[in-house]
Amino acid sequence: MPRIKILLFFILCIIKVYPQINDSIFSDRPDGRFISTYGYLITELENTKPALSYDSTMSKLQFYRWQDDVKAAMENIMKFPMNNNNLPDPVCISTEQKDGYVLEKWEFYPFPKCVSTFLVLKPDNVIDKAPAVLCIPGSGRTKEGLAGEPGIYDCYTEEISSDHVTMALDYAKAGYIAVAVDNAGAGEASDIEHYSNSGNYNYDVISRLLLEMGWSWLGYTSYLDMQVLKWMKSTDYIDKNHIILSGFSLGTEPMMVLGVMDKDIYAFVYNDFLCNTQERAVVMTKPNKYGNRPFPNSIRHLIPDYWRFFNFPDVVASLAPRPIIFTEGALDRDFELVKNAYEKVNAINNVKCYHYPKFSKKEDRLQIEKLPKGLDSKTYFRMVNVDPPSHYFKSELVIPWIDSLLK
Amino acid sequence: MPRIKILLFFILCIIKVYPQINDSIFSDRPDGRFISTYGYLITELENTKPALSYDSTMSKLQFYRWQDDVKAAMENIMKFPMNNNNLPDPVCISTEQKDGYVLEKWEFYPFPKCVSTFLVLKPDNVIDKAPAVLCIPGSGRTKEGLAGEPGIYDCYTEEISSDHVTMALDYAKAGYIAVAVDNAGAGEASDIEHYSNSGNYNYDVISRLLLEMGWSWLGYTSYLDMQVLKWMKSTDYIDKNHIILSGFSLGTEPMMVLGVMDKDIYAFVYNDFLCNTQERAVVMTKPNKYGNRPFPNSIRHLIPDYWRFFNFPDVVASLAPRPIIFTEGALDRDFELVKNAYEKVNAINNVKCYHYPKFSKKEDRLQIEKLPKGLDSKTYFRMVNVDPPSHYFKSELVIPWIDSLLK
Numbered sequence: 001m002p003r004i005k006i007l008l009f010f011i012l013c014i015i016k017v018y019p020q021i022n023d024s025i026f027s028d029r030p031d032g033r034f035i036s037t038y039g040y041l042i043t044e045l046e047n048t049k050p051a052l053s054y055d056s057t058m059s060k061l062q063f064y065r066w067q068d069d070v071k072a073a074m075e076n077i078m079k080f081p082m083n084n085n086n087l088p089d090p091v092c093i094s095t096e097q098k099d100g101y102v103l104e105k106w107e108f109y110p111f112p113k114c115v116s117t118f119l120v121l122k123p124d125n126v127i128d129k130a131p132a133v134l135c136i137p138g139s140g141r142t143k144e145g146l147a148g149e150p151g152i153y154d155c156y157t158e159e160i161s162s163d164h165v166t167m168a169l170d171y172a173k174a175g176y177i178a179v180a181v182d183n184a185g186a187g188e189a190s191d192i193e194h195y196s197n198s199g200n201y202n203y204d205v206i207s208r209l210l211l212e213m214g215w216s217w218l219g220y221t222s223y224l225d226m227q228v229l230k231w232m233k234s235t236d237y238i239d240k241n242h243i244i245l246s247g248f249s250l251g252t253e254p255m256m257v258l259g260v261m262d263k264d265i266y267a268f269v270y271n272d273f274l275c276n277t278q279e280r281a282v283v284m285t286k287p288n289k290y291g292n293r294p295f296p297n298s299i300r301h302l303i304p305d306y307w308r309f310f311n312f313p314d315v316v317a318s319l320a321p322r323p324i325i326f327t328e329g330a331l332d333r334d335f336e337l338v339k340n341a342y343e344k345v346n347a348i349n350n351v352k353c354y355h356y357p358k359f360s361k362k363e364d365r366l367q368i369e370k371l372p373k374g375l376d377s378k379t380y381f382r383m384v385n386v387d388p389p390s391h392y393f394k395s396e397l398v399i400p401w402i403d404s405l406l407k
Numbered sequence: 408m409p410r411i412k413i414l415l416f417f418i419l420c421i422i423k424v425y426p427q428i429n430d431s432i433f434s435d436r437p438d439g440r441f442i443s444t445y446g447y448l449i450t451e452l453e454n455t456k457p458a459l460s461y462d463s464t465m466s467k468l469q470f471y472r473w474q475d476d477v478k479a480a481m482e483n484i485m486k487f488p489m490n491n492n493n494l495p496d497p498v499c500i501s502t503e504q505k506d507g508y509v510l511e512k513w514e515f516y517p518f519p520k521c522v523s524t525f526l527v528l529k530p531d532n533v534i535d536k537a538p539a540v541l542c543i544p545g546s547g548r549t550k551e552g553l554a555g556e557p558g559i560y561d562c563y564t565e566e567i568s569s570d571h572v573t574m575a576l577d578y579a580k581a582g583y584i585a586v587a588v589d590n591a592g593a594g595e596a597s598d599i600e601h602y603s604n605s606g607n608y609n610y611d612v613i614s615r616l617l618l619e620m621g622w623s624w625l626g627y628t629s630y631l632d633m634q635v636l637k638w639m640k641s642t643d644y645i646d647k648n649h650i651i652l653s654g655f656s657l658g659t660e661p662m663m664v665l666g667v668m669d670k671d672i673y674a675f676v677y678n679d680f681l682c683n684t685q686e687r688a689v690v691m692t693k694p695n696k697y698g699n700r701p702f703p704n705s706i707r708h709l710i711p712d713y714w715r716f717f718n719f720p721d722v723v724a725s726l727a728p729r730p731i732i733f734t735e736g737a738l739d740r741d742f743e744l745v746k747n748a749y750e751k752v753n754a755i756n757n758v759k760c761y762h763y764p765k766f767s768k769k770e771d772r773l774q775i776e777k778l779p780k781g782l783d784s785k786t787y788f789r790m791v792n793v794d795p796p797s798h799y800f801k802s803e804l805v806i807p808w809i810d811s812l813l814k
Binding site: 036039040188193196204281292295299306 | 434436438439440441442443444445446447448449450451452455516518520521522523524591592595596597598599600602603605609611612613615616617618619620621627688694697698699700701702706709710711712713714715
């Protein structure tokens with residue numbers, strides 16, 4: 001039955017997609033040249049093989065060298081400032097006893113004219129140095145939401161009665177120290193979004209400013225997160241050998257950056273589907289209702305040069321052998337790539353891959369090596385085994401996995 | 408009377424603007440630090456003095472060295488491909504005798520999988536090597552519009568009965584060889600915009616693709632224009648010592664790039680207002696109707712790192728002593744900067760500055776050294792002496808000026 005469904009789905013795709021495919025993404029000239037700038041560029045992007053793509057034929061030694069290359073390239077791309085030293089130490093600005101844990105709020109000072117904040121949830125049972133989790137939220141989320149606290153403004157308050165949202169609180173309840181940050185531009189770091197009673201944070205304008213200045217949203221927010229990570233490693237109650245990074249949705253992006261840059265990180269929680277964003281840009285070519293081909297996402301995801309070096313599956317593969325859990329699937333193709341890396345370093349047990357419940361059975365998943373062009377968002381998600389309504393923090397998978405690592 | 412108008416305008420601005428100014432663009436902390444990412448970044452941008460800003464105190468010798476520095480920085484920022492040699496020669500694919508000139512259509516081959524096109528308008532009276540003008544259109548315009556020809560698709564046809572549009576035809580009628588190009592992504596280089604009966608070219612998606620790949624729309628389109636320029640210099644009927652670049656609106660951006668990179672260009676027609684885009688981004692902070700602060704323009708204008716080195720007035724100043732005409736004004740402040748450069752190299756007569764007719768009298772123009780924050784688009788344009796409805800190709804100013812140079 002599922003196979004017939006999949007066949008029908010493909011036939012439907014071909015019918016829906018074909019007319020768009022033929023709209024100048026193939027050159028109709030005998031010499032194969034494109035006159036459409038879009039046609040030329042999308043073809044170029046399709047043919048751009050990132051210089052540091054994971055190669056399953058690497059030897060173990062070559063793999064370790066490749067890891068260093070990935071780290072060096074990531075450092076170049078993220079452009080962390082070189083001469084921004086002697087920053088003041090973070091300062092605890094409030095402490096509150098909660099039910100089973102202490103909630104602290106801290107300020108840190110990543111640049112001379114900038115202050116940022118994070119929350120610490122310290123379970124009462126923590127006495128000596130203990131493992132800790134750095135929690136990075138999704139795009140519509142905040143550190144307050146992660147901690148189960150009301151938002152900085154009423155309109156920023158999330159569904160904090162749900163453990164699908166309160167990642168940091170879930171960890172604290174499970175006995176782990178949790179540190180929660182905001183994404184640059186969101187929550188307490190937002191601008192005037194609360195005046196319009198909105199938690200739709202305006203990432204675009206800050207991303208644009210950063211890009212104009214030669215940086216990127218991901219470089220900036222990862223740099224801030226790195227300061228919090230440094231502070232975590234410096235405290236006397238966090239076991240710096242057991243720091244876990246936990247990223248939800250957008251938060252998986254800085255998580256990957258920090259993971260590559262800091263080899264001290266112990267393990268990773270990847271709570272989104274594992275996406276090949278280069279391929280997504282190449283195949284989501286279906287015109288929108290205005291007749292334009294949209295780009296799959298906003299410029300907060302724009303990282304100049306990233307695809308010249310790697311895609312997310314490559315980056316994640318470079319984290320081997322450190323433990324990682326994926327909670328929201330991917331194409332089996334991409335999970336296999338990551339598993340291959342973990343196998344290479346004899347650590348296959350350190351990678352745990354869950355699909356969305358809807359696609360947990362292999363026969364319900366599409367097995368695709370190369371996605372076709374002409375997809376819209378909905379078709380794309382279906383093809384890569386993503387069930388958008390079930391996108392949430394999966395504490396039910398994550399906490400037992402962390403327990404199994406640490407207890 | 409005009410002075411009273413200006414005073415009233417300022418009072419109105421302060422009343423309109425003040426509430427927004429206070430919305431977190433000033434830090435309300437004793438230490439002056441920003442918690443809002445936007446507040447921090449906009450302040451950083453405001454305090455970023457480009458490394459190659461024009462300095463009126465430079466000696467003549469220092470000025471020439473600075474010109475070389477501007478050229479070197481522009482080459483770095485524009486990232487023209489290094490290993491893209493041995494391109495096929497352009498090919499003439501059609502020739503048509505028109506009333507007083509021959510219209511040729513040419514193909515050129517800027518990349519192995521890419522073809523692009525340009526038009527040549529050769530007046531009948533041209534016999535020997537003659538001056539020529541490379542015409543670069545605005546964002547909604549095409550080479551066909553510049554040449555007075557119907558669009559590639561009906562919906563791309565412009566107001567070709569108006570010499571406010573037909574830049575290249577205007578030059579040809581005045582006896583000059585005119586070469587007209589498309590902007591990358593527009594007209595014949597567009598994608599599927601004609602299906603929605605639209606001449607709103609989708610620059611955003613191609614700009615995004617280019618930025619992801621580490622390039623920029625301006626770098627790409629300038630590279631294409633540079634190939635046409637090379638061809639112009641190679642023909643036996645164009646006097647390569649008298650090539651003029653003429654840019655309308657968006658087309659002024661590649662014009663500046665080519666002007667800086669190629670010292671052989673003889674003269675420049677700058678048909679837009681001379682804008683300090685860095686300052687514009689800093690001051691246009693007024694929230695839109697959705698309560699968001701917009702960025703002043705789309706990502707086709709996003710050129711990573713540009714503002715770290717210069718702004719348009721600096722770039723134009725670096726063109727001295729080569730003749731240039733501005734047809735649509737600016738702040739007097741910015742014209743004075745450019746004139747200072749031309750004076751320094753004893754070429755003040757080579758710079759001709761016209762304001763919009765509405766602001767031709769000095770007493771009607773605002774004299775502003777530093778614009779205030781909190782502006783929307785309309786207020787900004789008024790403050791920099793721009794009259795948007797009168798934005799068109801000003802052949803009435805340009806042709807006599809070129810005649811005065813060449814005849």
